[in-house]
Amino acid sequence: MTDRCHALVPCAGVGSRAGAAGPKQYAPVAGRPMVAHTLEALARVPRLETLLVVLAPDDAAFQSLGLDGLDPRVVALHRGGATRADTVAAGLDGLLERGAAAADWVLVHDAARCLLRPEWVEALIDACLGDPVGGLLALPLADTLKQARGDRVLATVERSDKWQAQTPQMFRLGLLREALAASRRAGAPAVTDEASAVEALGHAPKLVPASAENFKLTYPGDFALAERLLATRP
Numbered sequence: 001m002t003d004r005c006h007a008l009v010p011c012a013g014v015g016s017r018a019g020a021a022g023p024k025q026y027a028p029v030a031g032r033p034m035v036a037h038t039l040e041a042l043a044r045v046p047r048l049e050t051l052l053v054v055l056a057p058d059d060a061a062f063q064s065l066g067l068d069g070l071d072p073r074v075v076a077l078h079r080g081g082a083t084r085a086d087t088v089a090a091g092l093d094g095l096l097e098r099g100a101a102a103a104d105w106v107l108v109h110d111a112a113r114c115l116l117r118p119e120w121v122e123a124l125i126d127a128c129l130g131d132p133v134g135g136l137l138a139l140p141l142a143d144t145l146k147q148a149r150g151d152r153v154l155a156t157v158e159r160s161d162k163w164q165a166q167t168p169q170m171f172r173l174g175l176l177r178e179a180l181a182a183s184r185r186a187g188a189p190a191v192t193d194e195a196s197a198v199e200a201l202g203h204a205p206k207l208v209p210a211s212a213e214n215f216k217l218t219y220p221g222d223f224a225l226a227e228r229l230l231a232t233r234p
Ligand SMILES: Nc1ccn([C@@H]2O[C@H](COP(=O)(O)OP(=O)(O)OP(=O)(O)O)[C@@H](O)[C@H]2O)c(=O)n1
Pocket: 009, 010, 011, 012, 013, 014, 015, 016, 017, 018, 024, 025, 054, 080, 081, 082, 083, 084, 085, 087, 110, 111, 112, 113, 216, 217, 218
């Protein structure tokens, strides 16, 4: 087993909920493309050997914006798939082709979580390196949770054991590859995060408490909030 760590950034989505003119990962946040902030945070983690960014096959923006030059560890792979899970699976193959080992750790992080702080990544790595499974950044639920039918409350759901999954999510490359392949073979809808696929193999990933600031920019209003938060940072 190794302690080598690589980042894999799925960056091949279309951002349909964001209402931006093009893929949201290139929409400006505080004057820079969203994914530039994401990569800069990852680049400030020395333990990450590779920053693999998985792009849509026809992506021309990443290179034309000069994002491949952000850090010598950045590698662009034009092999994104129809779902996030497909994009991540293609990225894992890309890492293996570049010499990574099945025993290496992979930290999968959404391009769309551009408020990431390096210290949160360090905390995840510290928590997972000695763990038999791996884990993810997550946030215990702070609000009362309602189950709905349409726009009416059906029930109030126990929330003390509920967490919101964030990224990065950190697993051994081989385990995650096997988990995503098994999930695809099962024929169910694609998993929405890496942990789900690993859970389906019977494992219990570790929950590493994170910050609400590490939210995913999903809807139009998220961009203004991200800008306000970035403005408060040194
Ligand atoms: N086929 C896909 C779908 C998503 N992603 C990436 O997965 C991350 C999180 O996904 P999400 O916020 O759902 O992004 P989109 O799929 O782009 O958004 P939407 O669902 O609103 O279209 C993003 O960095 C996105 O680029 C990806 O690489 N490949």
